[in-house]
Amino acid sequence: MEIKVQANVLGANEALAEQNRKRLAEKGVFCINIISSPGAGKTTLLEKTAEMVKGRLRMAVIEGDITTSLDADRVARHGVQARQINTMGGCHLDANMIQKTMAEFDLDNLDLLVIENVGNLVCPADFDLGEDAKVVILSIPEGDDKPAKYPGTFQKAQVLLLNKIDFLPVSDFSLDRVRQDMAGINPGLEILEISASKGIGMDRWVSWLEARVREKRVKA
Amino acid sequence: MHELGIASSILDIVTQRIQEEGLQKINRVHLVVGALSQVVPDALTFAWEAITQGTPAANSALEVEQRPIIAKCHPCGKDFTVENFRFTCPDCGGHDTEMVSGDELFIEYIDAD
Numbered sequence: 001m002e003i004k005v006q007a008n009v010l011g012a013n014e015a016l017a018e019q020n021r022k023r024l025a026e027k028g029v030f031c032i033n034i035i036s037s038p039g040a041g042k043t044t045l046l047e048k049t050a051e052m053v054k055g056r057l058r059m060a061v062i063e064g065d066i067t068t069s070l071d072a073d074r075v076a077r078h079g080v081q082a083r084q085i086n087t088m089g090g091c092h093l094d095a096n097m098i099q100k101t102m103a104e105f106d107l108d109n110l111d112l113l114v115i116e117n118v119g120n121l122v123c124p125a126d127f128d129l130g131e132d133a134k135v136v137i138l139s140i141p142e143g144d145d146k147p148a149k150y151p152g153t154f155q156k157a158q159v160l161l162l163n164k165i166d167f168l169p170v171s172d173f174s175l176d177r178v179r180q181d182m183a184g185i186n187p188g189l190e191i192l193e194i195s196a197s198k199g200i201g202m203d204r205w206v207s208w209l210e211a212r213v214r215e216k217r218v219k220a
Numbered sequence: 221m222h223e224l225g226i227a228s229s230i231l232d233i234v235t236q237r238i239q240e241e242g243l244q245k246i247n248r249v250h251l252v253v254g255a256l257s258q259v260v261p262d263a264l265t266f267a268w269e270a271i272t273q274g275t276p277a278a279n280s281a282l283e284v285e286q287r288p289i290i291a292k293c294h295p296c297g298k299d300f301t302v303e304n305f306r307f308t309c310p311d312c313g314g315h316d317t318e319m320v321s322g323d324e325l326f327i328e329y330i331d332a333d
Contacts, residue, residue: 010226091222155256155307
């Protein structure tokens with residue numbers, strides 16, 4: 001016999017993500033989920049961001065990696081609270097992992113929670129963590145065809161950071177191509193050109209973050 | 221590539237459902253997958269065959285129905301099918317559009333005895 005089910009396969013994850021979102025809203029903590037390929041510069045971005053917001057924003061970081069605590073150790077050196085999640089082979093973070101890790105932070109004394117997802121341009125986009133915004137990093141050496149090849153991830157982002165912009169003169173990367181592709185895939189997207197390691201364009205990125213943190217705090 | 225985890229979630233949901241219905245064996249599971257959901261049907265059916273061995277869903281068919289992305293053009297007020305992940309209105313060429321559906325991943329029905 002045929003039985004109607006109508007059940008969301010990721011329903012369990014989405015229910016936990018909603019709980020995370022509600023908790024963050026109550027505490028007025030702005031949360032971003034950073035997604036990119038391995039090596040695009042996620043951790044360097046966080047190190048520089050931590051230095052720039054020091055004394056202005058209370059920031060904490062959740063690092064997702066298959067194994068090692070290398071990234072959490074790097075970020076913690078900049079004076080922010082950092083926790084490492086090891087997925088032991090898993091290709092993405094899920095809302096359950098975030099819920100457990102969030103419980104280790106004092107959310108009353110936090111303005112910004114940054115989740116650095118596992119380096120992967122495919123799987124992390126399918127798993128809501130309860131964040132306010134997904135931020136995708138595409139670095140210039142990866143090539144300008146990535147939005148066209150991985151549209152699912154780029155479609156769900158609110159901000160695209162084009163990192164390692166200082167490599168532009170020695171690369172055939174076309175900013176126009178990315179802008180044209182993104183106009184079709186995700187028209188409302190904010191695109192910022194940065195070099196986290198050289199400090200280029202970082203003021204605009206931090207301004208974007210600070211404005212969102214203020215909005216979130218007002219609503220809480 | 222988290223198809224094994226997805227297959228495992230599907231198995232949990234359908235196993236619970238047949239228990240509620242007092243049934244023993246799952247013959248067929250019909251899954252709806254939107255084009256924006258980054259699931260690979262072949263990998264999913266392969267994972268399904270592997271994890272259902274020795275369960276009430278052993279030897280069952282996992283049917284994957286793929287649905288396109290549908291978006292709405294705000295100025296035109298019309299829905300359109302998104303081709304190649306381009307959210308551009310085919311009538312006016314505008315980008316003031318919003319996704320209506322296309323990231324779904326749900327079990328629509330099962331056949332069980």
